[in-house]
Amino acid sequence: MPRQGSTANGRRATVVDVARLAGVSTATVSRVMNRNYPVAAATRERVEEAMRELGYVVNAHARALAGVSGRTVGIIISDVVDPFYAYIARGVEREATAGGRLCLVCSTQGDPQRELAFIELMHERRADAVILVGGSVADRGYRTELERRARELDAGGSKLVLCGRPSLGKDAPTVGVEYDNEGGAFAITDHLLAEGHERILYLGGPPGLSTTKERIAGHRRALEQRGLPRDPALVQPGAFSRQFGHRRMTELLRDGPEFTAVFAANDIVAAGAAQALEEAGMRVPQDVSLVGYDDVPVAQELRPRLTTVHIPLEEMGRQAVRVALAGGDEDDWRAPTTGTLRLGTHLVVRDSVAAPRVVRRRRG
């Protein structure tokens, strides 16, 4: 008795084997698999029986080669564990699955070279779309390379989607999904300002990263609108990590500038800062107010619960695949090969902000 799932001589079963066993042609086998063409009930029955008996599993590569889409979308993020990316990935995965597609995921740990390499890999697999998620640092060479890949992808009928990162320019064949990053930063800073804070520390976020720049820009616009000066000592970029938030906050509490509120670059950094504050015996929000960005789950676990900016992360992921696949079906020459969808953000007020009470200690 042959092992199930293989033919007598040990090979994997193929359409030819199935056809032979069922006494039909390979075309018929193909037709019963794809149900895209009429096949007599009796014939279909025999074919299905043969497939079962042989443990036949269609070869997706052969099928893709023969011309049908591989039905894959690729997503490139910096870390699956980071909730910011995880929620976007969930949106992508759900939308892809809803469209009968599989999702290829790559993590780069923030390395631009790996981004490029992964785009290439997904292109080789003929992914229907590749979605690049998260901010980027402005780099001439990198930008050029990315644009080249975008063109290659486009020439092959796939789309490069920029999700939460700036466009490559009007002539690059990419499509984008953004969120109102600057606006969210403006809103939350203004919230702090309205409570009476005048010295706000901006903490964390890789310097040079587009995400950081936009958040700081919104922050500054709010300051300017109220006629407040910008103090360089009050912006302390760094990593998007809990560890950074904790360490830097600790240092700053010891010998940094005075401030009455902290605007952490994201909720994770805020969690680290909160711990530092706690260890230093400072109460939030009585002694210092604290806000974050992203509105990921940790914001609700912190005590006091964190006031932050909500980003429709999962929705961004969904839209990224929609936008990439829209009109990609046929050759509509007018289909916009470029364009950006922008989603809104909004302030989520919880318990970590109060009016300032005492000015924090003077410097060093």
Place this chain on the structure above:
Amino acid sequence: MPRQGSTANGRRATVVDVARLAGVSTATVSRVMNRNYPVAAATRERVEEAMRELGYVVNAHARALAGVSGRTVGIIISDVVDPFYAYIARGVEREATAGGRLCLVCSTQGDPQRELAFIELMHERRADAVILVGGSVADRGYRTELERRARELDAGGSKLVLCGRPSLGKDAPTVGVEYDNEGGAFAITDHLLAEGHERILYLGGPPGLSTTKERIAGHRRALEQRGLPRDPALVQPGAFSRQFGHRRMTELLRDGPEFTAVFAANDIVAAGAAQALEEAGMRVPQDVSLVGYDDVPVAQELRPRLTTVHIPLEEMGRQAVRVALAGGDEDDWRAPTTGTLRLGTHLVVRDSVAAPRVVRRRRG
């Protein structure tokens, strides 16, 4: 001028195009791509130039069809956003990438039918391995189906890896990576017992799920070892969600049995329970002790910080791909087609446990 990335007539460039432009045969083009065979420097140069000029990108499907591995591993989890799965996924992704492989991710939302469907899909793509993560409910039909898929996969040279779920039996061609789930539950319960707790509420975890069963088994063993009775009213399974933890804890506080400690089925459930306790004005650990399981980040954010059981999640992911790919390279008939790797768990003592003080309110 032809669009970059395509030939004059608009098709994607193929080896044939490259060969023609470089004035060599397709075999030579293949050889320069794969660097697995000597090619004259000058020839190589011409070919590479042609590839660049044409924007040539190899077709992974054609390559796979021609016999080289697709270098893909598939992972099936229930939700990318859940840190338990996210950390395992990170391990899988990292190990896969380290081995030059790409990672296909599927989320099932806990639906066994989708699990089966996804396994099929990954098989169609000829994944080198498919990793099934997380507990399962014992179901005759499902088990049979799964075993059938495992055989098909095995017949095709791929491996089904059971990660954190019970084996299908000695004769099923699967490989496994587990963690000492029962032992961790025993240890943490015993920790509570040692502090003097005698009425411990077990909260959450889908009933029937292998993960739940094992944790409860460890919990009971600890109780028995100390000669304590098991009270059915004290085990309240449910979902693995924050919402469940919160809702059920609230109800139980109102009209449940007496208890002095809560063993939440995982850290997420613990977070929900903590909130319910907080809302009811009960302090942890003074009024009631609380412990979780998994040791995911939220455990460190809760106040008091949560005592829990650490699971080497990322390591499990890594091992899952190692174990699946080990010896899968050639036809070593002795290579174990089955076998399970078991990793340890350990108690992480933080601040959420203290000796019992008052017995919680009586029922009804």
Place this chain on the structure above:
DNA sequence: GTGAAAGCGCTAACAA
């Protein structure tokens, strides 16, 4: 060192 040609497994005309 390089080329010719035979597949790999499937789909889609085109015939019958």
Place this chain on the structure above:
DNA sequence: TTGTTAGCGCTTTCAC
């Protein structure tokens, strides 16, 4: 309704 057959793009003997 079903069969025949020509590819899809690449790798890989086997010759030269």
